[in-house]
Amino acid sequence: MSKAGGNRVLVVGGTRGTGRLIARLLHERSYEVRVLARDPARAFAELGSAFEVVAGDLTKADTLPPALRDVDHIIFTAGAPSGRYASENLVKTTDYDGVIHTLTAARSAGFRGRFVYLNSIGIKTNSLAGFLINLLKRNTLVWRRRVEDKIRSSDLDYTIIRVGFLLDRPGGERAVNVSQGTLPLAFRNRIARADVAEAFVEAMQHPRASRATFEIVWGKGLRRESWSALLDNLKPD
Template sequence: MAPPTVLITGAGGRTGQIVFMKLKERSDQFVARGLVRTEESKEKIGGAADVYVGDIRDVGSIVPAFEGMDALIILTSAVPKMKPGFDPTQGGRPEFYFEDGAYPEQVDWIGQKNQIDAAKAAGVKHIVLVGSMGGTNPSHPLNRLGNGNILVWKRKSEQYLADSGVPYTIIRPGGLLDQEGGLRELIVGKDDELLQTETRSIPRADVAEACVQALLFEETKCRAFDLASKPEGMGTPTKDFKALFSQLIARF
């Protein structure tokens, strides 16, 4: 049987690049395809024919990338930019903004809805969506960044996916760390309970590994979970993902 073909959207982003490389390394298990927004991003991840260029806000531009796909991993996200002129020596907090047309409403809601619709139309059999912890709290500080309400819009697209009829896995990581993966014990939770604990961050590489592993186990289908990690050196690094995923109970 041919290995499943998996499309990673946001493949030029920091987490997306790691997922893309992980799937490429497991060419016996997966055929990887990437979707990026610009030719520049395409070059950054190898520039090969298996990377499509399209804008998730324009559904027509992304449809070709979805043809023949078995699974989809959504890693697109609006990115706030820091307003110029911030001087850390003066104290205070930096201010952030979103570029016109690149607000969370357009990227995290409309852009993700477009991807879910395109995947459903193409007969994709499993969608893994990476969201974020904090979505149960409308007054979460992240929503104030650039007046973008980013967690509100992410939550809306998560709900749209859960209602889509396509088997789904929603992963809501805590604070993302640019550190090596595979060295920590991973913890799953629900309803932002982990935000009340000391363990609410996780290396991007571990989130990326969870995305790949989620494709392999039935236990992740139609499940949503929060994901964090214990500090390095505490606990036992997670190797058995089936055991981790068997703890999942929440559908949303």
């Protein structure tokens, strides 16, 4: 999908992982990309001069307004670091409070675009993998389930995308299943970060993704459908 209208996108979480892939893909598609960073110098060194880096900390609401000025859309992929233990206080202040701080700053800035939020599948379906992740990152799936309700009750346009286990693999090679159910968090439900990056950039302005929640994982076989076609059947929450 080509961009229409708003050209400046704020990526919260754009300095690492899936967020960084999203920021780079946006730039490739000629968007102006602003990235929120606690350490702007480090982020600038990693991302390069093509990106606007603005200082801010999700856990400190008063640092966010400069990043929210004059942005057309917001993509939020930030969360407590994966792969190591995180206390429940860190999880709550990042995965829950950080989202609320961003929504509040967006409203105060008169934001009228779409807020696109990255979440995990399995937040409403019990599984062994979900249990283990909640032990490692204390109750992260609980706080992420709760913050979805806060996003939906805001007066902002939004899209919530729940993703499967993330793999560092090339995108566009495997079929993608788009559904609006509640898949369990299990390794069979996985997807490449590169495919997720495409999903976010496409959903950001797709009309059927407005005020919708959906889940994406790899399907069987090769990719045959465009993202536009995959998103055309979405229903609002």
